[in-house]
Amino acid sequence: MTTSGAEQLTLAGLAPRKRRKRAPAEHTPAEQHPIAQVVLNVQALHLGQTFDYFIDEKDSEAAQPGVLVRVRFGGQRVSGVIWARTDTSDTPRSSIRYIERVLSPDVLVPASMREDIGLVAKAYGGTRANILRFAVPPRVAKVETEQRLAASFRRPVGGSLPDNTQGGFAGRGTNPDGAKPAGSTFAVASTVSEGAAQGYRRLTANYADVNVLHDALTGQRFQSFVFDSLPGAQEWQRNMAWMVATALSAGKAAVVELPTMREVEDLMPMLRNYGLKPFAPAPAGGWVGDVAVLNAETMPAADRYRTYLAVALGQVKVVIGTRAVMYAPVEGPALFAILEDAAYQNMDGMMPYPQARGVMRLRAKSHGGVFVAMANARTPQSQWENTGPGTVETPVSGYSTAIHPLASPLKDATPWVRWLNRDELARLADPSIGARVPHTAVRVLSKALESGPVLLSIPQDNVSETLSCAKCHRQVRCAKCSGPLQLPADRRDSTPRCRWCGAAAINW
Template identity: 50%
Template structure:
């Protein structure tokens, strides 16, 4: 009784007992390589190095390079990865801490992956922790519990997979050889055991690009190699997955028997995936259980081994640029990895980027795959550019209409043939034009015939020459009143209601409640879609498979391509137009594509003849003349004005060796400093300022200008010869690290090889 009453106050909380602290368990350093050099999950630039920790004797077997660990850093417990084991450290042993624990004995980062991460970090001026943050998915304890150290991961289905792919790959090769030039050089590049680069311009046709790419992937897998494909969005991922399935390649998924075992040939990686699924797919690739990876930007870090295929679709797409420091670009990452692995770097798509054109022009080893003339004639739809000059030649009665009579006639004939028609319109906000309220014809400038737009509280203004339209009157009917025509899907639908009565009209755009429509049936209907939201056509049961496209495609408001900001504006426009036109049936089935409105002649001609080299060559020439990428390596620096100016001074861009850049004079060669035969003599080089700017970054509307860090923000562009890109990245990293370490005030950031330099 006495003992019981003595414990009662403690149970009531009146007199809590003090627990004696346990003495920390004694730890003994491992006998062999007791030092673990760890990359810690700290994103600060000045802490971008390894930190040494002691490995306990009990952790020796599990603490291998590439495993995930927990360590003490200051007063915090943080995640990290063992980068390597060492026998000694520059830090005195008495000052070293032990690893807190090995989170999992699974090797997440192989030796080759660690080397790749280091190369990417160096190329973009970041740290290895920056890359690991986006490359390695968060751990799933459930997935790790399902794995045992005794398991042996083998390539998916091994010999069985190679036998499965042999016949369909051979049949696919016959189609490739009859359709594209340089087919033999393409197969040699795919089979090469050293670095090779391929630039492949796809022909139009619903999912034809996916069929071509699926063949290249299957060919690679058949020879026992791995493949990584980065695509611009998940719709492209679904299209490629469907074509890979036609080769018998199964998606990585749970077994249908319900035993919890996952298997398959194709894994999908994406940052938006559920954490458990993404980690499971990542580890399946890391262990070699899956050799084919497809996905969006995050797939560029797929942990494949050996001389794999590294492919990218539409390499100039804005989705390829990472939004986190160091802002790595998927194209550059895949190329770096292909070079390091001795693999094949494949760039494919409908529109060729200036970067790919530069590679073709300056490296004779690049394999250029283009369509045969006969195949191009049969597979492409009949394409016309209905600009003002062409409409006048055709005696168009509604010359100023947004949808002229010529286009209305083509659409009506396509509907009568029983097929759907696609109208591609710009994204909302791309522009709003004015039209006559009496005859509905588009209002045009008296000076240059450009479209007019409304200006709040002012006279309408021309989008081409900027002239004010004072006392405007319609040339057709003499009307004096204007109304706004919205250049978007909803506005187009309202405009078409009076032109095509009784015809179903649907809208596919992310801005509407229904969202993007994935598929539409092959029947008379009009589909209005913004770029990237075009539905695929599904043939009606019993009809030929050729009816899996639109009978006609009309690309409206081509004039918006003249005013889009950004250095890649024309390339982006051509990519969007070619994607839409590729969904049309070929001319042999009556397919027609109409580009309606004024545009750049090189841009329009590239679409009409289906040869993106026209625009790509023009872009390269103009950028070389203006000293812009890809003729040089560039970096954008932005932030507080004082911080930006200090950084420019530290890297030698104001008065040092980075202050000027050599530009070849007229007829002086290519300016390529990579040691090629076309290298320029010193006498043929003119010196230009290497820095453009700094220019003020406008404050966003509604933002309080008195907020700290937004009152004086600027942007500057630094240009260096292509051969000094790595040196520029290192100088920027060191200068930024000094800024952060010294706790200097103000924002300071930089990006190597940005998509937009202005």
């Protein structure tokens, strides 16, 4: 047998399979707007643009702007979001590929959210893909299955479920783009409105210009505020809950960004007092609630995607959480509030390094809503924004109206502080001048222990004593520079030295 006629021997049934050539898939461009402009999940800055793809007629209904799709890009498959649909493209038709798959028919990035992402990317010098990776959580298919199996309904905020419902996500609006009309598009329980009215009366008695904030929360134009809370436990929680309830009563959504989950747990009971229920599984099936928590650090992927989808579909109107909540896909004029805007947790550590305060204010202005920065102490940014109406406007900052406490309530709420220095102790004729804890402080602490616990704070570790005369209790001074003498804490038997010049006090 010649070499050219040789044949590889095989066992029976193990003959090599002959591959059949597959015919290329037949595609028909959509009749209306066949070109999809897609933002791909590619983080390279030089690819920060939209790429054109054809939409097949069979996918035309599902491939709406804002949905998640899978496409071919170069030699790999990547995911992306349809940003818009058009009739024409600058790319030659022979070079345009078809969208391979529509991953989910739900509009994850509504029209207003797409506009906000573009503004945030422009303000911080990044691309839309950079912001999308922060804003849209990873997809979890089983959550979408739960959503489709649940019954579509819309219930009053803070109210109970109808008897004929099984729970689940609210149905999408008739707008194919996923956007919902602004204004009062959902019912509000009476407990929310009554609680908001009571809270307004309390704030009016304690804060100046609260009526301006109330009018902004119930109005339809953008305004920015710097809120200075009174000192005291649960004061900021009460004020924040009132703003959320007032926004809901006016038909607006509310987004509250907090530094850590500790503050989230502190705020939730106050919202429950207004009749608002957390977003949680219902006994009859599905997930229901009025207040959703969004956290990208400790929250499971399924819960985070479920919360994001509920907000995007309009079922939940109040979203609280950490830094991830600043991208909550709310629609229309909404309240965007942030607590302790100087906290380091508000800064994102990935390029283009957006800051929660700037993103929230930018989105509030884009939505025609209300921005509120609340803190125990004003940040330099908040103080600069309160310099006057002539403040220079930037995409992420500008003039803000101050809401500050009235003088009398502030005086009553501020704790009484007495500095027991030598002059004060001499004025009080305290014989223990120079002691570590003067007799005056001991007397005050003893009396306070009769009514409750006492917190004793030590300013720093390794505190050394300053020497005083055993007879007159005057502080010992250096003979050279008049500085205070001290004995190091770990060297009791050593010679006293001056704290200023270091000279030893020999035979003092």
